[in-house]
Amino acid sequence: MIEDVEVSGKRVLLRADLNVTFKPGSTRIADDSRIHASVATIELLRSRGARVVLCSHLGRPKGKVVPEMRIEPVRERMSEVLGVDVGYAGGPVGEEAERVVESLNDSDVAMLENLRFDPGEEDNDADFSNSLASLADVFVNDAFGASHRAHASIVGVADLLPTYAGLLMRAEIVALERAVDSAERPAVAILGGSKVADKLGVVKNLAPNTDAVLIGGGMVSAMLAAQGKSVGSVDVSDDEMKAAKELLDDPIVVDKLHLPTDVIVAEEFSGDSRYIETSADSVPESGFILDIGSQTISNYVDAIGTAEKIVWNGPMGLFEWEAFSGGTQSIASAISDNESAFKLAGGGSTVEAINSLGIADAITHISTGGGASLEFLEGKTLPGIAALHVI
Numbered sequence: 001m002i003e004d005v006e007v008s009g010k011r012v013l014l015r016a017d018l019n020v021t022f023k024p025g026s027t028r029i030a031d032d033s034r035i036h037a038s039v040a041t042i043e044l045l046r047s048r049g050a051r052v053v054l055c056s057h058l059g060r061p062k063g064k065v066v067p068e069m070r071i072e073p074v075r076e077r078m079s080e081v082l083g084v085d086v087g088y089a090g091g092p093v094g095e096e097a098e099r100v101v102e103s104l105n106d107s108d109v110a111m112l113e114n115l116r117f118d119p120g121e122e123d124n125d126a127d128f129s130n131s132l133a134s135l136a137d138v139f140v141n142d143a144f145g146a147s148h149r150a151h152a153s154i155v156g157v158a159d160l161l162p163t164y165a166g167l168l169m170r171a172e173i174v175a176l177e178r179a180v181d182s183a184e185r186p187a188v189a190i191l192g193g194s195k196v197a198d199k200l201g202v203v204k205n206l207a208p209n210t211d212a213v214l215i216g217g218g219m220v221s222a223m224l225a226a227q228g229k230s231v232g233s234v235d236v237s238d239d240e241m242k243a244a245k246e247l248l249d250d251p252i253v254v255d256k257l258h259l260p261t262d263v264i265v266a267e268e269f270s271g272d273s274r275y276i277e278t279s280a281d282s283v284p285e286s287g288f289i290l291d292i293g294s295q296t297i298s299n300y301v302d303a304i305g306t307a308e309k310i311v312w313n314g315p316m317g318l319f320e321w322e323a324f325s326g327g328t329q330s331i332a333s334a335i336s337d338n339e340s341a342f343k344l345a346g347g348g349s350t351v352e353a354i355n356s357l358g359i360a361d362a363i364t365h366i367s368t369g370g371g372a373s374l375e376f377l378e379g380k381t382l383p384g385i386a387a388l389h390v391i
């Protein structure tokens, strides 16, 4: 465990997932929760006198320098959050980075440039991994959110240096293992979001150890269409139809599956559209299903209230639009009100909903991973976790 490692005076390469979102068209950070979530490991290393070489990817620059994806806003915010000046290392690797790292004193922190500016990162290139490894004596991987990527800074370096999991990585693994485990019952999975295909693997993997799988969000249209029901103006793609049918045809899944019995249908796809609440069996020929209805909310709230384990990924409707936020808000309140359950939430828009409703403190663990959490919940082996050997 990283707490047992003598890091004083050593250079520690710390891979974090600082891939934050920005306000549209600006370099102002919209959500800095990944920065805050990375602080515990940085502080642990600093308190033990390590020389911290912090690194992350930012966006998808595809192996080129893209000026608006420079790490600078992240470095600046990290300096503010830590209350120390985080140095800038110039490049992801290279002479300047080497010079900056050599000049670090014990407990100092410097940040490398966006790792994905170098094509070697995503290619898991041996030279790039060697260059990164040459900057450090020890490697700590705290980037759970990127652990589904077999990239140089996630798996390549782990073969070249003594490697440990960071505190966030460990907390994520422990919480997600608990989420997929069968022990706590009744267990409820609440799954929303726009595509059934994205959640197919999660539903199939969770269903055997779950008592109720509650479905909401954009997925509802495909699920109802696959049952032969009208879903208004929405054109459900063949892929979505196939994924929805696969769930309905799975005997274990279908036994646990709860679909909305009523829905909110907007005349137009707009936040100020007129809307009606209607039975899921009689959605008009035109219009858009943008939220779950009140009877569905009541059923879902009952299931959540008696659960001992709750896994939540995906809003119930288009909650960004006030008129269609009722389902997500009610589900969030019910989760918050259940004080005894283990509660895990994940996914970008779920976390956004949690933060905007101010219920973050009521969730046992909010995962910093998007794709990584989903792959874990699907039961896949994540290359970044496999590369750790010891956690």
Ligand code: 3PG
Residues within 6 Å of the ligand: 017, 019, 059, 060, 145, 146, 149, 369, 370, 371, 372
């Ligand atoms: C994320 O935002 O889910 C992680 O940082 C991984 O980013 P990626 O999908 O661009 O690899």
